[in-house]
Amino acid sequence: MTPQILDGSVTLRGLNKSYGDRVVVNNVSLDIHAGEFFSLLGPSGCGKTTTLRMIGGFETPDSGRVLIDDRDVTDDEPEVRPLNTVFQNYALFPHLNVYDNVAFGLRFEKAGSVSVQPEKERVMQALDLVALGSFSGRRVHQLSGGEQQRVALARALVLEPSVLLLDEPLGALDAQLRARLQIELATLQRQIGITFIYVTHDQHEAFTMSDRIGVMRDGKLIQVGAPREIYETPASIEVARFIGAANLIPGRVIERGVVLVAGERFSAPDSAPLGDGTILIRPERIRVGTGTHSATIEHVTFAGSTLRVALSIGGVTLVAEVPNDETSIGLRDGDQTMIDVLPDAVRVLPAALK
Numbered sequence: 001m002t003p004q005i006l007d008g009s010v011t012l013r014g015l016n017k018s019y020g021d022r023v024v025v026n027n028v029s030l031d032i033h034a035g036e037f038f039s040l041l042g043p044s045g046c047g048k049t050t051t052l053r054m055i056g057g058f059e060t061p062d063s064g065r066v067l068i069d070d071r072d073v074t075d076d077e078p079e080v081r082p083l084n085t086v087f088q089n090y091a092l093f094p095h096l097n098v099y100d101n102v103a104f105g106l107r108f109e110k111a112g113s114v115s116v117q118p119e120k121e122r123v124m125q126a127l128d129l130v131a132l133g134s135f136s137g138r139r140v141h142q143l144s145g146g147e148q149q150r151v152a153l154a155r156a157l158v159l160e161p162s163v164l165l166l167d168e169p170l171g172a173l174d175a176q177l178r179a180r181l182q183i184e185l186a187t188l189q190r191q192i193g194i195t196f197i198y199v200t201h202d203q204h205e206a207f208t209m210s211d212r213i214g215v216m217r218d219g220k221l222i223q224v225g226a227p228r229e230i231y232e233t234p235a236s237i238e239v240a241r242f243i244g245a246a247n248l249i250p251g252r253v254i255e256r257g258v259v260l261v262a263g264e265r266f267s268a269p270d271s272a273p274l275g276d277g278t279i280l281i282r283p284e285r286i287r288v289g290t291g292t293h294s295a296t297i298e299h300v301t302f303a304g305s306t307l308r309v310a311l312s313i314g315g316v317t318l319v320a321e322v323p324n325d326e327t328s329i330g331l332r333d334g335d336q337t338m339i340d341v342l343p344d345a346v347r348v349l350p351a352a353l354k
Contacts, residue, residue: 007034007069007082007162008034008035008068008069008082008162008163008194008195009031009032009033009034009068009069009070009195010030010031010032010055010066010067010068010163010195010197011030011031011032011065011066011067011068011070012028012029012030012031012051012054012055012064012065012066012067013029013064013065013066013067014027014028014029014063014064014065015027015028015029015051015054015061015063015064015065015066016028016061016062016063016064017047017050017054017059017061017062018062023219024047024050024219025047025050025051025054025061025219026047026218026219026220027064027220028047028051028064028216028219028220028221029064029221030214030221030224032195032197033195033211034069034162034195035193035194035195036195036196036211036212037186037189037190037195037196037198037209037210037211038195038196038197038198038210038211038212038213038214039197039198039199039200039205039206039209039210039212039213039214040052040197040198040199040200040213040214040216041200041201041203041206041213041214041215041216042201042215042216042217042242043201043217043242044201046216046217046218046219047216047218047219047220048199048201048216049167049168049199051216052165052167052197052199054066055083055163055165055197056078056081056083056085056165057073057076057077057078057081058078058085060074061074068081068082068083068162068163069082069162082161082162082163083161083162083163083164083165084105084156084157084159084161084163084164084165085156085164085165085166085167086149086152086153086156086164086165086166086167086169087152087167087169088167088168088169088171088172089172090148090149090151090152090169091152092140092148092151092152092155093140094139094140094141096139096140097136097137097138097139097140098127098132098135098136098137098138098139098140098143098151099123099127099136099137101140101151101155102123102126102127102136102151102154102155102158103119103123103158104155105155105158105159106119106122106123106158106159107119122158123136123154123158124136125158126154126155126157126158127154129154129157129188129191129192130150130151130153130154130157130188131150131184132147132150132151132154135147135151145172145173145174145177146173146177146180146181149169149170149173149181152169153169153185153188157192157194161194162194162195163194163195163196163197164194164195164196164197165197165199166185166196166197166198166199167199168199168200168201170182170185170200170205171200178205179208182205182208182209183208185209186208186209189209198210203242203243203244206227207227207231210227211226212224212225212226212227213225213226213227213230215230215239215242215243217238217242222235222236222238222239223235223236223239230243231243231244231282232282232347233347234280234347234349235350236349236350237278237349237350240280240347240349244282245282245283245319245321246280246281246282246283247279247280247281247282247283247286247318247319248278248279248280248349249261249262249278249279249281249316249318250276250277250278250279251276251277251278251279251348252275252276252277253268253272253273253274253275253277253348254274255274256270256274257269257270257272259272259277259279259346259348261279261281261314261316261346262313262314262315262316263314264293264313264314266341266346267341267343267344267346268346268348269344269346269347269348272348273348277348277349277350278348278349279346279347279348279349280346280347280348280349281318281341281345281346281347282345283308283319283320283321284320284321285341285342285345286311286318286320286321286322286339286340286341286342286345287320287322287339287340287341287342288309288311288320288322288328288331288337288339289327289328289330289331289337289338289339290338290339290340291338291339291340291341292338292340293313293338293339293340294313294336294337294338294339295311295312295313295318295336295337295338295339296311296312296313296334296335296336296337297309297310297311297331297332297333297334297335297336297337298310298311298312298317298333299333300331300332300333302324303321303324304324305323305324306321306322306323306324307321307322307323307324307328307331308320308321309321309322309328309331311337311339313339318339320339
């Protein structure tokens with residue numbers, strides 16, 4: 001299966017979808033690049049799955065257009081779009097073995113659209129991609145959840161789509177298996193070069209795999225960017241709250257590059273406008289036991305490889321995340337300590353969405 005990085009771009013223009021009085025997708029416009037691993041991320045009910053289903057042709061937008069490789073497919077049926085879908089429930093045929101599950105779609109391709117490659121070669125190539133080449137004769141009930149997920153993936157890939165839609169395909173798996181398959185999915189996508197559009201509510205999952213992420217809330221696309229960009233420079237309070245742990249506290253930019261938080265002066269971006277704002281400081285960007293700001297330890301919580309330390313400073317509580325090592329052994333509830341914030345760690349956020 002050769003990389004298909006020359007096609008597979010997806011363009012959404014002003015997509016809208018409502019069910020009765022409930023607006024589910026609200027004016028979503030988006031450009032997804034060919035060969036990209038793109039995730040739609042957001043809480044349940046935010047519109048991400050409905051958006052994916054409109055790309056796949058399983059839902060019809062009330063207005064707006066869907067284009068694949070600059071061709072308008074809005075009115076096309078799912079089976080004629082150059083894409084395939086992997087669902088959370090896998091939808092495998094229990095009466096068929098692994099080989100026949102993967103071959104099923106090939107046998108129903110329209111005449112003239114089938115690759116010159118023989119069926120067996122294509123099926124075995126797809127199974128090898130997902131490391132199941134030796135499982136072709138097994139029945140579905142003989143497979144683990146992770147193996148069933150791989151069969152569903154192979155069945156989608158064997159048709160050689162330009163775009164693969166994945167609707168929370170790892171959602172039914174246990175945490176350890178999910179973590180392993182996240183890495184495998186990302187590696188596979190980069191190997192074959194097909195555009196992946198992935199829906200998830202799990203931010204760690206999106207960060208692990210994606211080239212870019214689109215964050216959705218209440219049917220709207222509220223930020224699009226690389227994982228690091230969304231985490232470190234969220235576009236709004238809503239994104240900051242949803243992505244990672246966040247200290248969100250009132251502050252005031254009193255001069256260029258200086259913000260006053262809880263009566264203490266911290267460095268801020270030079271571009272931050274003067275005046276009041278909401279200040280974002282990520283917990284891992286706070287150093288405890290060193291620095292120039294005095295704080296009281298309210299509570300220390302053990303979290304395995306890290307400790308979460310609640311700190312009181314100027315009547316405001318900040319939560320820090322520090323390594324569980326020799327530097328943090330002496331941290332105790334009620335102790336006085338010194339803290340500091342890493343340079344450029346403070347972000348001044350715009351007002352909340354209306």
